[in-house]
Amino acid sequence: MSTADTTPTPTPSAPVRIIASPQSWIEGEAVRQLEAVARLPGMRLAVGLPDLHPGKGAPVGAAFTSEGILYPYLVGSDIGCGMGLWDVGMLARKAKAERWASKLDVEGAWNGDVEGFLAEEGVKSTGFEASLGTVGGGNHFAELQRVEAVHDAEAFASLGLAADRLLLLVHSGSRGLGEAILRAHVDRHAAGGLAADSAEASAYLTRHDHAVAWARANRALVARRMLDGIGAPGRRVLDVCHNSVTARRDARGTRWLHRKGAAPADEGPVVIPGSRGALSYLVAPLGDGTGSAFSLAHGAGRKWTRTAARERIKERFTAESLTRTSFKSHVVCENKDLLFEEAPPAYKPIDRVVTDLVEAGLVRVVATLAPVLTYKTRSHAE
Template sequence: MGNCIKHLSERVSLIASDDTWIEGNAIHQLHHTASLAGMEQVAGMPDLHPGRGYPVGAAFFSRGRLYPALVGNDIGCGMALWRTELDARKLGAEPLEKRLGNIDGPLDASWADTVAQVVASHALEGAGHAQALGTIGGGNHFAELQRLEEIHDEAAVAALGLERRRLVLLVHSGSRGLGQAILQDHIERFGHRGLGDDGGDCADYLARHAQALRFARGNRELIARRMLERLRGGGERVLDVDHNFVAAATIGGNTGWLHRKGATPADVGAVVIPGSRGDYSYLVEPVADARSLLSLAHGAGRKWMRGECKSRLSARFTAEQLSRTHFGSRVICRDRQLIYEEAPQAYKPIDSVVAALCDAGLARPLARLRPVLTYKTQGECCR
């Protein structure tokens, strides 16, 4: 235990086994981030991969200064898991797909009261971008119906109200255009140099950041409710965990700012770590450990850059073939470019990511979830 935590330098650590796929440019970005002013420690997760200047699948701890660019544009992106009343024994991908239809566009007027309730409960008044509420977005965002295939801890799973006979719904989305607008405004004013934590500019960013976190959670709730209404099955939220945000934290006795860019908090109870759309997801119990900056992987992590996926795969697979998985599950993605970018082959195997976390003593598996139907886009309004 612990042999999967590698210390690359005094400030840089990496959670990975010897056979975990880690691209060299991601390591370079990890070291670059460690050199930023005020940065105390950075930790790469086993899903680490290169991002736009900064790595994805990592946590960063600074003192005296925080960096909005490390959080990125999708503030509050995260995972919500809902238990549903849908019968896992009777409902397969085809009937579920027919019921679901197209949920790309904005919510219509019939949702006005529900949207108002969510806006009020999440204190979203004045946030703007209300038309995006209830929409998944593009990129790696998705909503997926899953079945409990293997349970490792019956008591823990039962305590969450999950049952084999009922499908669960996993929603992965964020703050949509609101987070983008916040980051863009910040970069135009301050570039990538970050903010001292003792000024009004920092307080202003944190207030807008908090609003984006609330927006993202409200958005995931509306996505789930929208889908469950179409599927004619009720449901309740089990957990909702952000993986793109910055928060005050104490690490090793020092108080500072913990940035997570594609990193799941390890101090909030059970979390889901999803694989690619053609792989399992895992429900795990985290272990809060300062060596990983109180964080876990947030998914499988990319192996290939988006721009190279279609050229690598188009000679081997049609878009239609990529909409079916070896599980017999279906992927609704009518954007031909996106379905290649999000192909399972472009991601690391989730088993290797979760195994590295478990071998490092950072997580314990509770259940393995198998995909049934994944919704990304019907080809409208996904960008």
């Protein structure tokens, strides 16, 4: 009598692509995480961008496509996190960075008409409005920038931009809202996925889409508070999301595109920022996006963990020295741990990341932007 083989059959791995040159350092743990995601049921493609680095359970700087199943944990807790760029109605030569650094304050609840503002943005309230219009922690920021160089004058002008004006780049997300949505999923499903045709998936996507819209409104209100603080008008040029799951439909059917710290390559120009002491790159996507899961790097990517950054940078720099950069720009960050954790040496070189994308035929550089003032956080401790 024969005995059936009960050994589990390994899930076939989806293709794994890492878009990075040999000159770029990609941590082995990030590659391991990318390969682990590729083995999940329903996964069809896993792509690591040049800013790939390890995350909590899944890598950051990556995009994944699946079929029949979607995975909320791949989106993470900051649903809708992304970046918006504003054209500031002020000449760069009139910037008063030192004065602004002493008075700008984008902490705490906004004292304006929150409900009216959300209505303008077409977003329903969530119960998290006390955080609306705040930057948040981690790698989030609001940065006033000047144009360092224009590399594609036609594309630059088509966005209504002028080389002598200031710009404002805001990086923030859905604050506690996205975290609450993920926590509710994890409480029921841990890191498991959801059948795409299930009622639970539909409910998650409804909450997810609301958080994406709320995060976009949050960036708009951060921008309004910053612009009010410097006494200048502004116009939103672009806004893109880095953490999301969206349906893509083609002749093969519906696939689910998960981005975890990845900029879209199918929504027009994007800004890829470096650290607060490096240039940011305004780029135009190229190609049809299929080989890169319709995604691009969203920043420089961490080189050191936060713990390692605190330890290493405290040995080399004082907190006060980190409030100025090699561009002579000012940094507002009154949380000393965050000041060290987010110091420029903790990040990969942004020029290498963007060069990798250029060499892969994925982007064309439109302009480079230099920091003038980077806002992280004020301390309101008594």
